[in-house]
Amino acid sequence: MTLLEITNLKVHFPVRTGRFGGNKDVLKAVDGVSLTVNAHETLAVVGESGCGKSTTGNAVLGLAPVTAGKITFEGSDLAKLNMSARRRVWREMQVVFQDPVSALNPRRTIMQSIAEPLVIHGFPKTQLNARVEELMAFVGLNSDQKNRRPGALSGGQRQRVVIARAVALNPKLVICDEPVSALDVSIQSQILNLLMRLQRDLGLSYLFIAHDLSVVRHIADRVAVMYLGLVVEEGATADVFENPIHPYTEALLSSIPIPDPSMRNKRKRIVLQGDLPSPLYPPEGCPFVTRCPIAEKECHSVRPQLTETSPKHKVRCLVRSPQ
Amino acid sequence: MLLSVSDLAIKASSLSLVDGVCLDVSAGQIVALVGESGSGKSLTALSIMGLLGEGLIVSNGSIKFDGVDLVQATQQDLRSLRGDDLAMIFQEPVSSLNPLLSVGEQVAESLITHRQASPAQAFLEAVEMLRRVGIPQPERRAKQLPNELSGGMCQRVMIAAALISKPRLLIADEPTTALDVTIQAQILELMGELAEDFGTAILLITHDMGVVAELADLVCVMYGGRVVEQGPVQAIFAAPQHPYTRMLLQTIPRMDEPTKKELFAIKGNVPSPRDWPEGCRFRTRCDQVSEACLKKPELDGATHSVACFNANSA
Numbered sequence: 103m104t105l106l107e108i109t110n111l112k113v114h115f116p117v118r119t120g121r122f123g124g125n126k127d128v129l130k131a132v133d134g135v136s137l138t139v140n141a142h143e144t145l146a147v148v149g150e151s152g153c154g155k156s157t158t159g160n161a162v163l164g165l166a167p168v169t170a171g172k173i174t175f176e177g178s179d180l181a182k183l184n185m186s187a188r189r190r191v192w193r194e195m196q197v198v199f200q201d202p203v204s205a206l207n208p209r210r211t212i213m214q215s216i217a218e219p220l221v222i223h224g225f226p227k228t229q230l231n232a233r234v235e236e237l238m239a240f241v242g243l244n245s246d247q248k249n250r251r252p253g254a255l256s257g258g259q260r261q262r263v264v265i266a267r268a269v270a271l272n273p274k275l276v277i278c279d280e281p282v283s284a285l286d287v288s289i290q291s292q293i294l295n296l297l298m299r300l301q302r303d304l305g306l307s308y309l310f311i312a313h314d315l316s317v318v319r320h321i322a323d324r325v326a327v328m329y330l331g332l333v334v335e336e337g338a339t340a341d342v343f344e345n346p347i348h349p350y351t352e353a354l355l356s357s358i359p360i361p362d363p364s365m366r367n368k369r370k371r372i373v374l375q376g377d378l379p380s381p382l383y384p385p386e387g388c389p390f391v392t393r394c395p396i397a398e399k400e401c402h403s404v405r406p407q408l409t410e411t412s413p414k415h416k417v418r419c420l421v422r423s424p425q
Numbered sequence: 426m427l428l429s430v431s432d433l434a435i436k437a438s439s440l441s442l443v444d445g446v447c448l449d450v451s452a453g454q455i456v457a458l459v460g461e462s463g464s465g466k467s468l469t470a471l472s473i474m475g476l477l478g479e480g481l482i483v484s485n486g487s488i489k490f491d492g493v494d495l496v497q498a499t500q501q502d503l504r505s506l507r508g509d510d511l512a513m514i515f516q517e518p519v520s521s522l523n524p525l526l527s528v529g530e531q532v533a534e535s536l537i538t539h540r541q542a543s544p545a546q547a548f549l550e551a552v553e554m555l556r557r558v559g560i561p562q563p564e565r566r567a568k569q570l571p572n573e574l575s576g577g578m579c580q581r582v583m584i585a586a587a588l589i590s591k592p593r594l595l596i597a598d599e600p601t602t603a604l605d606v607t608i609q610a611q612i613l614e615l616m617g618e619l620a621e622d623f624g625t626a627i628l629l630i631t632h633d634m635g636v637v638a639e640l641a642d643l644v645c646v647m648y649g650g651r652v653v654e655q656g657p658v659q660a661i662f663a664a665p666q667h668p669y670t671r672m673l674l675q676t677i678p679r680m681d682e683p684t685k686k687e688l689f690a691i692k693g694n695v696p697s698p699r700d701w702p703e704g705c706r707f708r709t710r711c712d713q714v715s716e717a718c719l720k721k722p723e724l725d726g727a728t729h730s731v732a733c734f735n736a737n738s739a
């Protein structure tokens with residue numbers, strides 16, 4: 103069952119450039135992205151900084167302006183909802199951000215932070231205390247910490263508070279924007295295990311935004327790889343990781359350092375030349391053409407379409423996917 | 426031995442932050458200092474450079490660089506070493522560069538300061554160095570300000586500035602953490618090449634075991650302000666002796682194991698220096714703890730050393 107459907111989403115920001123800001127330009131952060139998240143499923147959106155993955159998540163949450171395209175949640179178009187209907191949708195859709203320090207109000211106690219969404223959505227006051235304690239136990243926090251403030255907690259514990267607050271209203275979808283990148287390595291796997299357990303127990307769906315591919319491989323059912331505001335490859339996690347087709351996905355996978363010194367110099371690594379082009383002035387034709395090791399002449403002028411190379415595995419490449 | 430740190434202790438007033446660190450780097454070697462936040466790895470590096478912040482003091486031990494004890498050295502001695510024989514690059518390339526000076530001038534600076542080169546000559550050499558670290562069109566780029574360059578390019582500029590005086594030791598504090606993976610791969614390759622070409626020794630500070638496996642010759646694992654294990658990179662990865670090292674390696678999601686399986690996790694939290702337990706500082710999170718762990722374990726062993734009473738029993 104489709105829970106969230108993003109169709110041809112565009113998020114463009116007007117910017118002023120030039121020495122005195124005299125030129126008007128358009129930054130195309132997201133430029134035609136279509137994605138679906140099914141119930142009880144994890145869809146990971148991966149890519150490097152500036153590829154538009156966070157902006158996509160923000161647009162779903164209503165935190166970034168939608169220039170064009172449609173976002174539907176359980177079949178209803180978010181842009182057409184009135185305020186009371188939108189409030190209902192917001193209950194079903196929650197978010198966990200990267201940095202648990204700035205996501206929590208330092209002057210509020212843990213109790214107050216976790217209770218906030220419950221209070222806003224009219225949860226009975228008499229049961230509030232019990233519900234917060236239940237949630238804290240659920241995410242692995244000791245309930246005697248409920249009167250402490252975020253400053254007294256470690257990074258991993260704070261992220262547990264943020265997660266408890268996100269699941270307080272029994273949402274259907276949680277958007278996780280780099281939920282473990284700010285945490286110590288020994289804590290990351292604790293939080294990933296917690297997210298996987300919550301998904302099993304509560305039937306959650308995740309839109310999981312991340313740059314760390316080894317984490318994504320572990321947690322996602324499906325993966326969409328973004329580059330310069332476009333999805334360049336999408337498919338089941340196993341397909342994309344074992345049989346990457348787009349040259350960018352290949353390079354991305356081969357640049358992950360392998361934690362095994364005996365593999366050093368043994369594997370063939372594709373080191374991309376150059377940097378990500380500015381999203382203000384993306385290349386004509388294929389967005390990846392400036393760094394692509396297999397680019398051909400027509401790639402400089404023709405923009406490739408996302409097409410299926412095998413069932414449910416889509417690739418945007420003139421050379422490797424049928425156009 | 427090019428650098429020899431022995432029994433180093435760093436304190437903030439009465440609070441101990443680094444305790445009994447021993448570390449050797451010989452010429453041309455790449456040594457990785459691995460640890461999580463609060464392990465003392467960055468403080469150890471800063472104390473070598475003589476750049477500890479206000480309120481932090483080296484309370485014990487020595488740091489011998491080419492026979493000279495840097496702990497006893499005057500600010501003037503240190504200043505003549507920094508940027509010449511000793512260089513450092515930081516995690517945040519953009520904020521580590523001066524936003525008002527062209528990148529060429531910043532790369533050239535150490536030649537003017539330490540080698541009495543003329544600004545014009547130094548600038549020419551800086552352009553060559555920028556070319557060497559893989560910056561396209563270095564003549565044009567050298568005249569630009571840092572904000573006109575991407576993060577990956579700024580990190581190349583930092584590396585160029587650090588290496589132009591052919592330092593004997595480069596300290597790299599999380600040099601690729603702020604960069605994207607495809608750029609990280611470029612920078613790691615570059616650092617490996619340059620260390621070989623210039624014979625520069627590197628002290629690499631990182632939390633990423635993947636980066637360690639790609640680049641290091643020797644590994645030194647820190648936890649709670651102390652070294653818990655030290656040895657050649659193959660030995661550390663193939664047969665970790667300390668439970669912390671072993672568990673740290675186990676937590677990495679591997680690319681060859683089944684997905685959606687529960688990941689191995691180390692229980693508990695990384696304690697802050699105020700909450701370090703007596704005796705072995707990892708014992709509150711360890712799965713092999715015994716009575717003996719209430720005492721402080723000493724680092725023991727020759728080439729591969731470990732500070733644990735129950736090492737090897739795994």
